[in-house]
Structure formats: structure tokens, C-alpha cells
Amino acid sequence: MSDNFYITTPIYYVNDKPHLGHAYTTIAADVITRWHRLNGRPAYFLTGTDEHGQKVFEAATKRGLTPTQHVDELCEPFKALWARLDIQNDDFIRTTEPRHTKVVQDVLQNLFDKGDIYTADYEGWYSTSAERFWTEKDLVDGKCPDTGTQVEWIKEKNYFFRMSKYADQLRDYIDANPDFLRPVSRKNEVLGYLKKEVGDLCISRPKSRLPWGIPFPMDTDYVTYVWFDALLNYISAIGYHPSGSKDTFNRWWPASYHLVGKDILTTHSVYWSTMLFAMGLRPAECLYAHGWWTIEGNKMSKSIGNVVDPHLLIDCYGSDAVRYFLMREILFGADGDFSHLGFMTRYNADLANDLGNLAHRALSMTSKWLGGAVPALDPNTAADDALQRVADEAVDGFRSNIEGMQISTALESLWSLVQAGNKYIDDMEPWKLNREGDLARLAGVMRRCLEICRVAAVLLSPVAPNKGKELGEKLGLTALDVDSVQSLDRLVQGSSVEAGEPLFPRMAELPERIQSALAGALPEKAEEAAAKADAKKQKQEAPVAEEAEQSNPFIQFEDFLKVQLKVGEIVEADKHPNADRLLALKVEVGEERPRSIVAGIAAKYAPDDLVGKKIVIVANLKPRKLRGVMSEGMLLAATGSELEGLVTVDSGVNFGSTVG
Numbered sequence: 001m002s003d004n005f006y007i008t009t010p011i012y013y014v015n016d017k018p019h020l021g022h023a024y025t026t027i028a029a030d031v032i033t034r035w036h037r038l039n040g041r042p043a044y045f046l047t048g049t050d051e052h053g054q055k056v057f058e059a060a061t062k063r064g065l066t067p068t069q070h071v072d073e074l075c076e077p078f079k080a081l082w083a084r085l086d087i088q089n090d091d092f093i094r095t096t097e098p099r100h101t102k103v104v105q106d107v108l109q110n111l112f113d114k115g116d117i118y119t120a121d122y123e124g125w126y127s128t129s130a131e132r133f134w135t136e137k138d139l140v141d142g143k144c145p146d147t148g149t150q151v152e153w154i155k156e157k158n159y160f161f162r163m164s165k166y167a168d169q170l171r172d173y174i175d176a177n178p179d180f181l182r183p184v185s186r187k188n189e190v191l192g193y194l195k196k197e198v199g200d201l202c203i204s205r206p207k208s209r210l211p212w213g214i215p216f217p218m219d220t221d222y223v224t225y226v227w228f229d230a231l232l233n234y235i236s237a238i239g240y241h242p243s244g245s246k247d248t249f250n251r252w253w254p255a256s257y258h259l260v261g262k263d264i265l266t267t268h269s270v271y272w273s274t275m276l277f278a279m280g281l282r283p284a285e286c287l288y289a290h291g292w293w294t295i296e297g298n299k300m301s302k303s304i305g306n307v308v309d310p311h312l313l314i315d316c317y318g319s320d321a322v323r324y325f326l327m328r329e330i331l332f333g334a335d336g337d338f339s340h341l342g343f344m345t346r347y348n349a350d351l352a353n354d355l356g357n358l359a360h361r362a363l364s365m366t367s368k369w370l371g372g373a374v375p376a377l378d379p380n381t382a383a384d385d386a387l388q389r390v391a392d393e394a395v396d397g398f399r400s401n402i403e404g405m406q407i408s409t410a411l412e413s414l415w416s417l418v419q420a421g422n423k424y425i426d427d428m429e430p431w432k433l434n435r436e437g438d439l440a441r442l443a444g445v446m447r448r449c450l451e452i453c454r455v456a457a458v459l460l461s462p463v464a465p466n467k468g469k470e471l472g473e474k475l476g477l478t479a480l481d482v483d484s485v486q487s488l489d490r491l492v493q494g495s496s497v498e499a500g501e502p503l504f505p506r507m508a509e510l511p512e513r514i515q516s517a518l519a520g521a522l523p524e525k526a527e528e529a530a531a532k533a534d535a536k537k538q539k540q541e542a543p544v545a546e547e548a549e550q551s552n553p554f555i556q557f558e559d560f561l562k563v564q565l566k567v568g569e570i571v572e573a574d575k576h577p578n579a580d581r582l583l584a585l586k587v588e589v590g591e592e593r594p595r596s597i598v599a600g601i602a603a604k605y606a607p608d609d610l611v612g613k614k615i616v617i618v619a620n621l622k623p624r625k626l627r628g629v630m631s632e633g634m635l636l637a638a639t640g641s642e643l644e645g646l647v648t649v650d651s652g653v654n655f656g657s658t659v660g
């Protein structure tokens with residue numbers, strides 16, 4: 001691993017404004033970059049816009065603008081959103097910039113001279129909307145399999161990149177570099193693709209059909225296929241030129257990560273890697289293809305009108321909460337569903353309650369009872385030692401997970417400390433210590449709580465930079481020092497702390513603007529959401545009713561939402577080494593690696609009967625060892641007096657899907 005860290009996002013098409021999906025990848029790249037910077041590692045973060053190709057050309061035509069006018073206008077909303085989301089990218093590349101177009105043209109010429117680009121007549125079914133040729137057997141009902149639109153038979157001369165020549169090199173490269181394609185499920189997808197014969201790639205488009213693109217240097221009748229052009233941004237932006245000096249370029253290449261959505265896995269793993277091989281360069285250390293967000297159960301789509309505008313969320317909750325939610329809600333790699341109610345629930349549970357309460361309790365009790373100064377440590381109690389052990393585990397878990405791009409799990413680790421802090425307050429009852437006048441112990445307890453807040457401020461800062469800083473300032477810190485998180489005794493005794501306003505004010509109901517947005521887009525969902533918000537409000541206004549409610553068997557919808565149910569596919573099943581009634585399973589849920597799950601189902605199922613079954617698991621149950629084997633989830637099963645059978649799903653349902 002090189003000491004320098006270079007990370008990229010896809011460059012986004014400027015055919016429309018950015019939405020939550022674009023924000024997702026960009027925030028993830030920003031979080032990991034901030035983490036490395038916090039640790040003193042030189043880091044470079046690139047994002048940008050993809051401004052050529054059919055989609056962009058059509059969008060410009062529809063707006064009655066020239067493509068240049070259109071792209072100049074539409075790259076701005078991307079830049080503006082990144083500024084509002086506190087994205088600290090080092091560069092923003094636009095593929096219409098001369099620094100990029102020149103490199104594309106020179107690479108084309110170079111590969112042509114080398115014989116890796118050739119011309120040939122090509123015949124096939126061409127889909128204008130997908131911007132590519134298909135074979136007869138690819139078509140679905142005679143139409144484009146990607147877009148469902150009409151195709152036309154076209155015969156024309158084109159330029160081809162000899163992708164086939166580098167296919168074996170790619171297969172070997174994937175074998176030799178097990179971390180190149182992540183998560184593992186995506187690697188398997190690419191290996192599946194590579195099992196088939198890999199053809200050459202048509203990389204030109206006749207200008208007569210598509211006038212908008214980088215002109216082919218060796219033939220003015222053609223422009224460059226948009227993917228051949230776009231992929232090169234990852235190296236043109238950091239100073240690559242086929243015959244230029246490689247000094248700056250070598251500082252950052254190979255990239256540490258290309259983050260992409262799973263929709264563009266093939267273009268990045270196959271097209272891009274073979275292009276790099278042809279140029280004599282090695283691919284990035286890791287191509288990480290994350291999952292896909294759906295919105296309230298539907299694919300994000302302009303036509304359904306359910307594209308979530310990130311600005312609306314930022315207006316209602318602030319940039320830090322949006323960043324936190326997107327990073328925490330789903331495992332990086334798996335799919336996830338966005339719902340406004342889910343957003344508010346997590347915001348309230350994690351930020352307003354867990355973290356907000358801890359900070360508020362620690363700071364306000366210190367202010368009220370200890371003069372607002374960091375009190376002395378009280379090092380000699382077992383409860384405090386236990387807390388330090390929780391902190392050690394949380395910090396280690398945070399560090400190892402964030403460095404492996406598992407930001408959600410990293411936050412989960414941090415939250416185990418935040419929750420332990422709240423429990424510590426409940427157990428130690430500082431209000432009692434104050435009443436009884438045990439000020440030495442009160443000081444010790446508050447000091448530990450403030451220290452936990454400090455660790456939280458530091459570790460939260462890559463994800464929620466403003467709130468991390470704000471919490472640090474409340475604690476009297478001038479800087480957030482990552483080396484200090486190893487210990488719960490780093491604050492300076494006597495320095496001032498201040499409670500001030502809550503970090504994350506609690507939301508009693510969905511913000512009005514979100515309710516109206518929902519009412520416009522999805523009337524039935526909005527009603528549902530408004531009803532929920534109403535019910536919640538009534539509950540808050542009627543504490544007596546709430547007490548009465550505690551004795552009835554219903555749970556709130558928010559309680560149900562806390563349980564994450566996911567579809568998993570059993571990929572391995574074995575007898576448990578230490579218990580006859582248990583089986584040890586490996587269940588694929590679309591993460592970094594299959595989960596290890598121990599289940600008490602041996603009386604009903606033989607291991608061999610289980611492989612391939614799609615089942616439902618509780619995905620956010622705290623992992624624990626069952627008779628010596630780690631279990632990272634629980635299978636759902638129907639039980640009467642004994643086990644009746646596993647809960648399974650239709651074979652068409654993908655593993656990793658959310659159930660709920």
C-alpha cells in the first residue's frame with residue numbers, strides 16, 4: 001500500500017441535477033479522505049462531471065441549448081451540492097476541459113499507433129438510448145434490453161479497442177490481487193462476466209449520429225465513445241500524459257480506491273482495467289462497487305417523481321445529519337431503501353438521543369455542579385476500567401472498519417461507546433452523588449463522560465465535520481487529535497466546558513417541507529407519514545396515555561424500524577463443532593464477506609439441504625459467540641412447540657434486499 005491515498009468517485013452525467021445517489025458516493029469518498037487526513041496521510045480526492053455522450057446531448061437538445069451551454073450550466077449544481085455537503089474534493093474535473101480532451105486524444109493516437117485500436121465494419125442492433133450495439137440474442141422482445149426502447153440495424157465503419165487482447169491479463173490480475181474487486185459478491189460477478197469470451201470494444205461514434213464528443217484524432221468523422229473518454233478522467237486529472245513526465249502522476253497512481261455504484265461495475269472492472277493494461281499502467285488498488293439506494297421502496301426515477309433532493313434534507317436536518325444517515329443506514333456494498341420516516345427515526349435515535357443526550361448530560365451536569373471546568377480523574381474504580389475497555393474496543397473497531405470502507409460498521413463501533421457512556425451515567429447516578437455531596441466521585445464520573453464525548457467528537461468528525469468540531473469546542477478543545485482517542489484521560493483538567501444548545505435538536509414530527517414534498521410525490525406515503533407524526537405528537541402531549549400504553553402489547557412503528565431484516569442466501573452449511581443441535585452457516589447478504597450465522601436448526605435440516613436457500617435474517621443483532629462460533633445475525637423461522645421451518649423468500653429476490 002502506497003503511503004499516499006488517492007480516491008475517486010464516478011464523474012456524474014450532467015443530464016440532470018444531482019440526487020441522493022450521487023451524494024452517497026461522494027460523501028463516502030469524502031469521509032474516508034477526511035479520515036486519512038486526520039491521520040496525517042497525504043490524500044487526494046477527485047470528483048467531477050461526465051459531459052459528453054448521447055444522454056447529455058439529448059438533455060441539451062431538449063432544453064434548446066447548445067451542448068456547451070448546457071454542460072456549463074449543469075455542472076454547477078454538482079459543485080454547489082458538494083459545497084453544501086462540506087465535501088473537500090481536491091479537484092473537480094470536467095471532461096470538456098482541454099486538460100482532459102488532450103489526454104484522451106493523445107491516448108487514442110498512441111494506442112492506434114501501437115495497433116491496439118483498429119477499424120472494422122460493424123453491423124448490429126443499435127440502441128440510441130443505451131448508446132451501444134446489441135446482438136440479436138441480447139434483445140428482449142426485439143427491443144434494447146437495458147432501456148426497452150426501439151433498436152435499429154446499423155452497418156458502419158468504427159474504431160475498436162483490442163479489449164480481448166488484455167482479457168487474460170485481467171483474469172490473472174484479479175486472481176493475484178484478491179482485494180482488487182470489492183465486495184466479494186461483485187468480484188464474483190466480474191469473474192462470471194470474464195468466463196465468457198471478451199470481445200473488442202467499439203470506441204467511436206460517427207459524428208453524423210452523435211456530434212457531441214471528443215473528436216477522434218485520426219479521423220474527423222468520428223467522436224470518442226463516452227466511456228472511453230470518461231474513464232480516462234481518473235488519470236488525466238492527476239497529470240497523466242502518454243509521453244509526458246510521470247512525476248506528479250506517480251505520486252498518486254495507482255489510486256487507492258475507485259468508488260462506484262454497482263451499475264457501472266463492468267465498465268470500471270473490464271473496460272478501464274484493460275485500457276490501463278494497454279497503456280502499460282496498473283489498475284487501482286481497489287474498485288469498490290457499492291449498492292443501490294431505492295426511495296420508499298421504488299427505484300429513484302424522475303418519472304415516478306421520487307428523486308430525493310439532497311438540498312431538502314440539508315435544509316431540514318443540516319449537512320452533518322445527511323452525511324451521518326447515508327453512511328450509517330446501510331452497509332457499504334449492500335442495497336438500501338431511503339424513507340423520510342426512516343431518516344427521522346435514525347436522526348432521533350442516534351443523533352438526538354444517543355449522542356445528543358450523552359453530550360448534553362455530560363456538559364450540563366459539569367456546568368451545573370462542577371463550575372463548568374473539566375474535573376479531576378478518579379482512576380481507581382472498576383466501572384471506569386470497564387469503560388476504558390469498551391472505549392478501546394470501540395476505537396479499534398472504528399479504525400479497522402473505516403479503513404476497510406465499512407463506514408457504517410465503524411459508526412456502529414463508535415455508538416457502542418456512546419451508548420456505554422449513557423448507561424454509565426444511568427448506573428453511576430451522578431445526581432445522587434451530587435445530592436449526597438460525594439463530589440470527588442461526581443467529578444470522576446463526569447470526567448469520564450466528557451472524555452467519551454471527546455473521543456466521539458474526534459471519530460465523528462470525518463462523517464459529521466461540523467458537529468464534531470462543535471462538540472470539540474463545547475469541550476474546550478482547539479483541535480481534534482486522533483492520537484488522543486486511545487485514552488479516556490486526555491482533557492485538560494480545569495479547562496472550561498459549555499453545554500450551549502443541543503447538538504441535534506429532536507424532531508417531534510417530519511419537517512413540514514418534507515411533508516409537503518411527500519404530499520406532492522407520493523400522496524399515500526405522505527398521509528402515512530403525517531399520521532405517524534401526528535400520533536407521535538399526541539403521545540408527547542399526553543404522558544398519562546403513554547404510561548397506560550406501556551402495559552399493552554403494541555410496539556411503536558419506530559421500534560419495528562430498529563430491526564433490520566435482510567434477505568440472505570445460504571452459501572455454506574456445516575455441523576457446529578461443539579453442539580449437535582446447531583448448524584454453522586455462511587450467509588451472503590451482499591457485504592464484504594458472507595456472514596457467519598449459528599442457527600439451532602439441526603433437528604430439522606441437514607447442512608446439504610440448506611445451501612442455495614434464500615432466507616430472512618435479523619441483520620443488526622449484536623454479534624455474539626454461540627458455543628465458540630461467532631454468530632453475526634439470526635435466521636427467521638416459524639416455530640410452534642418445535643421448529644417448523646425457515647422463513648424463505650421467492651427465488652427472484654436478491655440477497656442483500658431489505659425486508660420490511
Ligand code: ME8
Pocket residue numbers: 009010011012013014020021022024025050230231232233259260261262263264291292293294300
Ligand atoms: O454512470 N444509489 O454517471 P451517473 C446509489 N457518467 N448510488 C447511486 C444511485 C443510487 N440510486 N444513483 C446514482 C455515470 N448513484 C457515468 C460515470 S465514471 C468514469 C462515469 C451514483 O450520473 C453511483 O455512484 O449515472 C453511480 O455509479 C453513479 O452515481 C452514476 O452516476
